Amino acid sequence: MANSPAQGITVPQLHIESMADGASRIELLGNWNLIALEHRVAELTSQLAAFSSNSAIQWDLRGIDIMDHAGAMVLWRAWGRQRAANLVLKPEHEMMFSHLAPAMPAPAQVPRDWLRPLVVMGQKLLGVIDHFSAVLMLLGQVMLDAAFLIRKPYSIPWREISANVYRTGAQALGITALVGFLVGVVLSYLSAQQLKLFGADAFIINILGISVVRELGPVLAAILIAGRSGSAITAQLGVMRVTQELDAMVVMGIPHTLRLILPKMIALAISMPLIVLWTNAIALIGGMVSANAELGIGYIYFLSSLPDAVPVENLWLGLGKGVVFGFLIALVACHFGLRIEPNTESLGVGTTSAVVTSITVVIIVDAIFAILFKDIGIG
Amino acid sequence: MAENIIEIKGLWTKFGDHVVHRDIDLSVRRGEIMSLVGGSGSGKTTMLRQMLGLERPTKGEVRAFGVSLHAGDGEARRRLRNRWGMLFQEGALFSALTVFDNVALPMRELRTLDEDLIHDLVMLKLDMVGIEARHASKMPSDLSGGMIKRIALARALALEPELLFLDEPTAGLDPDRSESFVTLIKDLHRDLNLTVVMVTHDLDTLVSLSTRVAVLCDQRLEIVGTLDEVVGNPHPFIRNFFMGERGRRALEVVQAVKDVMSMT
Numbered sequence: 001m002a003n004s005p006a007q008g009i010t011v012p013q014l015h016i017e018s019m020a021d022g023a024s025r026i027e028l029l030g031n032w033n034l035i036a037l038e039h040r041v042a043e044l045t046s047q048l049a050a051f052s053s054n055s056a057i058q059w060d061l062r063g064i065d066i067m068d069h070a071g072a073m074v075l076w077r078a079w080g081r082q083r084a085a086n087l088v089l090k091p092e093h094e095m096m097f098s099h100l101a102p103a104m105p106a107p108a109q110v111p112r113d114w115l116r117p118l119v120v121m122g123q124k125l126l127g128v129i130d131h132f133s134a135v136l137m138l139l140g141q142v143m144l145d146a147a148f149l150i151r152k153p154y155s156i157p158w159r160e161i162s163a164n165v166y167r168t169g170a171q172a173l174g175i176t177a178l179v180g181f182l183v184g185v186v187l188s189y190l191s192a193q194q195l196k197l198f199g200a201d202a203f204i205i206n207i208l209g210i211s212v213v214r215e216l217g218p219v220l221a222a223i224l225i226a227g228r229s230g231s232a233i234t235a236q237l238g239v240m241r242v243t244q245e246l247d248a249m250v251v252m253g254i255p256h257t258l259r260l261i262l263p264k265m266i267a268l269a270i271s272m273p274l275i276v277l278w279t280n281a282i283a284l285i286g287g288m289v290s291a292n293a294e295l296g297i298g299y300i301y302f303l304s305s306l307p308d309a310v311p312v313e314n315l316w317l318g319l320g321k322g323v324v325f326g327f328l329i330a331l332v333a334c335h336f337g338l339r340i341e342p343n344t345e346s347l348g349v350g351t352t353s354a355v356v357t358s359i360t361v362v363i364i365v366d367a368i369f370a371i372l373f374k375d376i377g378i379g
Numbered sequence: 380m381a382e383n384i385i386e387i388k389g390l391w392t393k394f395g396d397h398v399v400h401r402d403i404d405l406s407v408r409r410g411e412i413m414s415l416v417g418g419s420g421s422g423k424t425t426m427l428r429q430m431l432g433l434e435r436p437t438k439g440e441v442r443a444f445g446v447s448l449h450a451g452d453g454e455a456r457r458r459l460r461n462r463w464g465m466l467f468q469e470g471a472l473f474s475a476l477t478v479f480d481n482v483a484l485p486m487r488e489l490r491t492l493d494e495d496l497i498h499d500l501v502m503l504k505l506d507m508v509g510i511e512a513r514h515a516s517k518m519p520s521d522l523s524g525g526m527i528k529r530i531a532l533a534r535a536l537a538l539e540p541e542l543l544f545l546d547e548p549t550a551g552l553d554p555d556r557s558e559s560f561v562t563l564i565k566d567l568h569r570d571l572n573l574t575v576v577m578v579t580h581d582l583d584t585l586v587s588l589s590t591r592v593a594v595l596c597d598q599r600l601e602i603v604g605t606l607d608e609v610v611g612n613p614h615p616f617i618r619n620f621f622m623g624e625r626g627r628r629a630l631e632v633v634q635a636v637k638d639v640m641s642m643t
Binding site: 034035038039042045068069070073074077341342343344345 | 458461462473474475489491492493495496499500503504518519520538539570571
């Protein structure tokens, strides 16, 4: 059998002789397969290229032990994509050349398109519009589902809602506490340095209270939840799309907005304000610890003057933001999850866009809140 | 030539307390098509994964081309991966790459071939498995199951392997396509001097391709032999497998072909 490895991997070689009548004869020896050729392709190709134009050469391939398509292709290209005129070879190698028969046409050059940047920009714009209309449609569908549930309260998916509250709320307590505490400590420490200059130590409570309860608590919690639960929602829906689970639900007559999306939105709208409350509390504790260490403000004093320094409207505003942020994060994450196509790259891109978009949306909406409620709770 | 490409000695596989393989010895000879057969959950695919080095034996040794898959020389093992190709059940094409890039990937990984040569070789491989050039720029998600199998086969053959593993090559194909896929494998086996190890429970595929059949049953290797030898075995699983309605029909066809051959 020709394909025995007992002969070992022998190096592919060219053996050139000039004959009496001026013609040359090239004998090929060794193994002309991919393993043997691997590191010598460039070298052999350039050696062979020197003979490519000469049709009087006799090619003797009988000395080749093993040949595969890669070896045959190297020779074929050297011969200008045709069979050499004078060629002898072993019969078992004949079929390696049979598949090569038609010379493949070179791929056509695509002419440069000067309008391309404009087209790309237009496509991007249309993409954004498409996203907006899809989100709007999803929102409409969810509202219809909510109306349906109000009319038929027995079909409210309680289990899904409670599972999602647990996953997005209870399981996020650790990370939000850690981040909240550290931000409280840092904020309090840096403010204390400035306040000491003016001897306005007691105002640390106002600064911490207003900034954490009104602004930092809701936004920090929203960013963390967007990264944690938003990406999870997108990935989950995306994988369900890839594995056709969404289609299976539709076939069974279970609308996935009702069973998957609405529960997630309701659950996040419930758990977000709770997480905001929790983050506020921990951040204030962090700030209190730091204020005690830096400015010597006692814990009892801090806690008793907090209600005077921070009007309670700020708390309601912060919690209200939490509800809206939670709803928006779920909406954006579900929207991107439903658009994922059945391939791995789309899953990664979709998850990234979901997180980036939901954080951006949260910050934009936060700015709108700041303008709308500028007269409430401060001043 | 009685040269063994794969040699398995005293193989045990355990997942936790669950024993999949119990003291199995098996060798695959050069040039043959070996089929692994067994009921669901009998460890056929795990056996294939053992041969590929994707699982680690709990006890025992697996050698391919004389190289142990889990001990010794890392470089020898790396070279080994250029000598075999695997066709996964669902194709396992990289979904983020086009058909062309999927087949070109193993060649590009060698980092010694120039892009022109790779282009020609990829087109040749696609042609060999019957995929037209116009499909080369498509993404795997745009293709049918049959085409994905063919392209996955082209990718498995990209580095001119001597050994080809097939996991359920005809599962999920309609009878017509699975027939033509079997013919394709048969032709490639003949033309490229391949050794093939195949897991299947499709009897038609089994009967028309196998040189030898290995039956896995109750964690052990029940019998290894030619189809005739295996069919004659009285083990209840084997009787059930081959002598059921479907099995008899598949075997009758073979017998009829043999009769015709002997008459002419």
